[in-house]
Amino acid sequence: xxxxxxxxxxxxxxxxxxPVAGSRLxxxxxxxxxxxxxxxAISAIGSVSLDVAPGEFLAIVGPxxxxxxxxxxVIAGLMMPSSGKVRLGEQDVTGEPAHMVYLFQQYSxxxxxxxxxxxxxxxxxxxxxxxxNAAAKSRCRDYLAMVGLADFGNHYPWQLSGGMQxxxxxxxALAAEPQVLLMDEPFSSVDALTRLDLxxxxxxxxxxxxxxxxxxxxxxxxxxxxxxxxxxxxxxPATISEVIETKLxxxxxxxxxxxSPEFLALRHRLLKYLLARNQDGAHA
Amino acid sequence: xxxxxxxxxxxxxxxxxxxxxxxxxATGVLLVLALLALWEASARxxxxxSTNWPPFSTVMVTLVAxxxxxxxxxxILSTLWRMARAYAIGCALGVTVGFAIALxxxxxxxxxxxxxxxxxxxIPAIIPPLIFLLGLGxxxxxFAVAFACFFPVVLNTFAGVRSVEPVYHQVARxxxxxxxxxxxxxVFPASLPFILAGLRTSLGIAFVVTIxxxxxVGNEGLxxxxxxxxxxxxTSEMYAGIILLTAIAYLLNRLFIVWxxxxxxxxxxxxxxxxxxx
Amino acid sequence: MPSGRDRATAVVLGIALPLAGLVALxxxxxxxxxxxxxxxxxxxxxxxxxxxxxxxSFIGPLxxxxxxxxxxxxxxxVAAIVLGILMGSSRPVxxxxxxxxxxxxxxxxxxxxxxxxxxxxxxxxMEITIVALGCFFPVLINTIQGVRAxxxxxxxxxxxxxxxxxxxxxxxxxxxxxxxxxxxxRISLGLGxxxxxxxxxxxGSGGLGDSILSAQRTxxxxxxxxxxxxxxxxxxxxxxxxxxxxxxxxxWNAPQAQ
Numbered sequence: 097x098x099x100x101x102x103x104x105x106x107x108x109x110x111x112x113x114x115p116v117a118g119s120r121l122x123x124x125x126x127x128x129x130x131x132x133x134x135x136x137a138i139s140a141i142g143s144v145s146l147d148v149a150p151g152e153f154l155a156i157v158g159p160x161x162x163x164x165x166x167x168x169x170v171i172a173g174l175m176m177p178s179s180g181k182v183r184l185g186e187q188d189v190t191g192e193p194a195h196m197v198y199l200f201q202q203y204s205x206x207x208x209x210x211x212x213x214x215x216x217x218x219x220x221x222x223x224x225x226x227x228x229n230a231a232a233k234s235r236c237r238d239y240l241a242m243v244g245l246a247d248f249g250n251h252y253p254w255q256l257s258g259g260m261q262x263x264x265x266x267x268x269a270l271a272a273e274p275q276v277l278l279m280d281e282p283f284s285s286v287d288a289l290t291r292l293d294l295x296x297x298x299x300x301x302x303x304x305x306x307x308x309x310x311x312x313x314x315x316x317x318x319x320x321x322x323x324x325x326x327x328x329x330x331x332x333p334a335t336i337s338e339v340i341e342t343k344l345x346x347x348x349x350x351x352x353x354x355x356s357p358e359f360l361a362l363r364h365r366l367l368k369y370l371l372a373r374n375q376d377g378a379h380a
Numbered sequence: 381x382x383x384x385x386x387x388x389x390x391x392x393x394x395x396x397x398x399x400x401x402x403x404x405x406a407t408g409v410l411l412v413l414a415l416l417a418l419w420e421a422s423a424r425x426x427x428x429x430s431t432n433w434p435p436f437s438t439v440m441v442t443l444v445a446x447x448x449x450x451x452x453x454x455x456i457l458s459t460l461w462r463m464a465r466a467y468a469i470g471c472a473l474g475v476t477v478g479f480a481i482a483l484x485x486x487x488x489x490x491x492x493x494x495x496x497x498x499x500x501x502x503i504p505a506i507i508p509p510l511i512f513l514l515g516l517g518x519x520x521x522x523f524a525v526a527f528a529c530f531f532p533v534v535l536n537t538f539a540g541v542r543s544v545e546p547v548y549h550q551v552a553r554x555x556x557x558x559x560x561x562x563x564x565x566x567v568f569p570a571s572l573p574f575i576l577a578g579l580r581t582s583l584g585i586a587f588v589v590t591i592x593x594x595x596x597v598g599n600e601g602l603x604x605x606x607x608x609x610x611x612x613x614x615t616s617e618m619y620a621g622i623i624l625l626t627a628i629a630y631l632l633n634r635l636f637i638v639w640x641x642x643x644x645x646x647x648x649x650x651x652x653x654x655x656x657x658x
Numbered sequence: 659m660p661s662g663r664d665r666a667t668a669v670v671l672g673i674a675l676p677l678a679g680l681v682a683l684x685x686x687x688x689x690x691x692x693x694x695x696x697x698x699x700x701x702x703x704x705x706x707x708x709x710x711x712x713x714x715s716f717i718g719p720l721x722x723x724x725x726x727x728x729x730x731x732x733x734x735x736v737a738a739i740v741l742g743i744l745m746g747s748s749r750p751v752x753x754x755x756x757x758x759x760x761x762x763x764x765x766x767x768x769x770x771x772x773x774x775x776x777x778x779x780x781x782x783x784m785e786i787t788i789v790a791l792g793c794f795f796p797v798l799i800n801t802i803q804g805v806r807a808x809x810x811x812x813x814x815x816x817x818x819x820x821x822x823x824x825x826x827x828x829x830x831x832x833x834x835x836x837x838x839x840x841x842x843x844r845i846s847l848g849l850g851x852x853x854x855x856x857x858x859x860x861x862g863s864g865g866l867g868d869s870i871l872s873a874q875r876t877x878x879x880x881x882x883x884x885x886x887x888x889x890x891x892x893x894x895x896x897x898x899x900x901x902x903x904x905x906x907x908x909x910w911n912a913p914q915a916q
Contacts (some may be wrong), residue, residue, distance in 0.1 A: 174550055198554040205547045210569040210646045219565070220555050254649055272555055407750070408757035415758070432776045486671060493672035494679075500893030501886075502851045504859055504867065508874035509882045512696040588766045592856050595768060596871075603768075607860070610772030618776075622769050630764040 118150025118275050119185030119195070121171075121308055127179035128166055140166045142333030143180065150275070153302060153309040155319035158329030159370070164312040165201065165280050167334065171310065172198040172278050184276065195275035199282050203265040207253035213240070213264050214249035220272040239271040243297060259290035263297065270301060276308040283318065292350050295321060299348060316366045320359060321348060326366065330373060338369065434616045443620035452624065459601040463590040466522040470529025470586070471579055478537025478575075495534060503528045503589055507596055521593040528589040532581040540574025541567060573647045576640045583636055587629055698880045707884040716888055723865040726782055727854045730789025734850070735843055738794045742801025743831055752802075759798060767792040768856055780861040785854055792853040793846035797839065804838025805831055840904050847900055851893060866892070
């Protein structure tokens, strides 16, 4: 299956087609703790620092329950950190930043069921840009076309399959034209083939729009395949134990890249590292 | 408790027909018809004292006649109009206050105790004292009905807004949707199932309390009609009124359910197809 | 985990509104902004209320209302639970009675008052009957729902161990459907109180409903408000009592039936 061009984007000019200008995303010693059931503090994140260049694709891997989602939500401004700060460009993140969009793990729940697919996508930008009805609809159609769902605008999210719902969520996220797209295990609950499709889709869109992408996943293959760099998160209290550059050539191909010796070597190295950490690092 | 349709050990033929017959409400319908026949017979043959016990057929004739000759329709409209105004007021207030206490902790601390304090008051009890303040007319009756309607709506709205999926809130936030827009386009639709459930309960309450109010004060509406007919010993008319009230109550509920199903069809279907898709 | 200060704020805010309301009414009434004949100051109402309590004149009507309420409530609930269990556990029984109950359920029970008065007069029998009829349906519906919600495997397991029907009722069906039944009984209690008060107002033969309406009819303004306070307190007390009983009966149930 050739690859990157499964979802051929419509060549459009103007706002819907142009790549977004990028800023540097700086995560500076973020820590996050919660109140435990016994009143004591549970430290989910110990200290995490990341420096993400504009337009870079960064993956964060770690075992389940190690605080990956928490970290991402702190970066997204959906949660306040207990210590440290996040900076996007010149601005500190103290709430939901305007140019950052979070792609939810529970994508089917993140699509609003009382709205059609089209309305869901328009929800991402309608309040910000005062577009006319026609302009808004056209923009919406462009983004749906990018994910291959141009004809599904009038459907309801619950009428679509899981993979299609995730594509709507992606279209919606991109319709907001973010500088940074944060993805929280977005492909973990679709079947393997759909996942490969979505990988290609994300890479394609990312190649086009050049937003900064931060992906959180437990799937090492996915991380290596998609990203420029892979950061490894430990168990809680979570810290970054290693950051590896994938240095794999782009564009990447679903099958060939995954079979390349470089890929396999990286995979071997990462898995070994993670499994070893699992043995001696796991608490509870 | 399922009956085996076919008992392989039995010597007789499969009791297919009998089982299916049992599974319909046929027996129940027969029971109702039998009771109606009993009513008719006992009245016609004087088994029960005849003045208070007109035959069912006579009651139905009276009912149809009353509807036809314009005696009952104005009463129906009078009651329904009274109820509608009170229902609208009670529900509007209920939804507004429900949102207020759900979204603001100080509001909740301020208002919820008072609401919980006023809720157990038996609604007929507030009517006599308020006669002094509101007179014997619609103002009093509408106030009483609106008062009764308020509580199911406010509590259901409160519960509904609070039970909105956190993900929905986060979606609004990550796209930078301003608060008012988020309330209108996310929180309100998301809590609609609960709100509508409260509105449906309130509808039934509104109808009952309207009847009660009409029975206790004033001389308008179907409630008053019932009491008047009882007083005048016009039993056919009285029973006709009871049947009429039952029919109206049933219709109101049915219509609401149909409308509700349409208004939140996304909720039913989303649930049916929903959860995490595989 | 609310701090001491948070709880104090909550209590203060909670009392603030009723208190402010009463103070406002007091001022309005005493200054003549609201006609004191029609809206006496709360302190005067309270004084009258206290008079009713102290003189013991509340005991007769209260006792009558409570007696009639609980008798009707008891009859209605027991009948509803029994029929509900039968209907909930047996398809044939359900099919037999469901059309009848569905026909009678939408009937607004106060509408039966005139008919019952014709048959049973204005006395206790009529009032008990209307309360029983009114309390019957919510409990019936909820009991059927509750019994149906019981896992069939529970019942079948008991059957395989040779338990008889009565034992299954007592030890499985009733406890498992208790939350539903109690939810229905809570609704019925409120409804029963409304019905008994309405019946007393219409019949005029004693009880708290009669007291409050008579006070209004004889233009004893303060008394009518005072009796309202009595009824409000009664409503509150019954609600709290029910919650208390419910907590002690269904303590093993965490999730509540909606």
